């Protein structure tokens with residue numbers, strides 16, 4: 001007999017939130033912590049969007065509403081997607097969700113049976129792997145390797161497609177690498193999908209960072225490629241691009257009205273609906289002329305920080321860091337530092353059980369936090385299946401420049417603090 005159902009053990013998590021417990025311990029000890037862990041803009045929501053929500057609440061627009069999303073907001077989403085992806089989207093194919101996260105679960109519930117195979121990027125947003133394992137599907141990580149600039153080729157994808165493939169997840173701009181799939185890459189990927197997959201296979205394209213691009217890059221979607229619209233679930237939302245993480249506002253465009261009806265039914269079963277005053281504020285974000293300048297201001301701040309932080313990290317011996325083209329993360333390789341500090345040898349010396357519960361990058365991550373007051377995320381926080389031997393950290397640069405400079409200075413100090421690392425292992429005993 002067990003209190004918990006067996007399946008709950010296969011549900012993963014998002015360490016960006018979970019690390020809060022360790023940060024709280026450090027804060028309780030009186031430490032100052034530079035937080036590079038959470039993926040959210042350090043900008044507040046623009047005033048015109050806030051005003052719209054307040055007006056709507058005061059006007060009494062605070063009741064249940066259409067579980068698929070209010071029609072004016074779905075129309076605004078359909079217009080935005082049609083314009084930016086060169087498609088003609090009917091609002092009946094749009095479902096509004098509380099953030100861009102629920103459609104991940106909804107897609108697994110709608111399309112994937114136990115034993116089906118799901119291809120997803122790794123490193124990638126951890127919730128993909130979490131739901132794949134939870135629904136009893138076979139996880140098939142698509143490795144984004146550093147050598148290929150954290151991209152993958154159409155052939156890399158093609159090699160993973162089998163007769164059991166049911167869902168293929170793409171994410172561009174990418175969390176955690178900041179990689180962006182070019183139009184040419186998407187053409188090749190679409191060709192492989194058209195040629196090698198069954199008609200009932202679905203593509204899930206997570207485009208929640210669509211507004212956050214650097215160096216004049218423009219957003220491209222797999223859904224715009226030939227033959228893809230009818231098999232692709234397009235997902236995005238307001239959390240990142242419009243600095244609205246706490247509002248919980250996202251959406252999915254489904255290939256058919258029938259599939260949209262299932263997502264609506266899932267909303268009915270779980271949340272009923274997204275608050276209508278929040279949807280009205282979301283509509284304002286798409287329709288107001290004040291939004292463009294607010295987004296541009298935020299993105300140029302991220303780009304300035306990116307320009308500085310990549311150089312500063314590469315200047316730390318033992319660290320190499322690529323130049324992200326979008327989102328607000330950097331994903332440095334820390335293998336050299338882990339070697340120098342003795343992290344690799346300490347990991348090798350651990351009893352098998354303890355070693356399996358952690359990794360060199362997780363050990364360095366915790367050392368950075370507990371001994372130097374810098375909160376980052378380790379490689380395995382972005383999908384752990386097949387991640388052995390990869391040594392990376394993710395830093396969110398959605399942090400003011402002064403804190404960014406302070407955090408990187410602490411990382412530089414930590415990177416030569418071999419004695420401190422030994423003390424940390426003896427003191428904290430995190431993996432005993």
Ligand SMILES: Cc1ncc(COP(=O)(O)O)c(C=O)c1O
Pocket residue numbers: 039098099100101102125171174175206208237238239240245249250
């Ligand atoms: C790739 C990706 N997809 C989805 C989400 C979830 O976004 P939301 O906060 O809108 O649910 C995130 C948030 O970090 C993300 O990075």
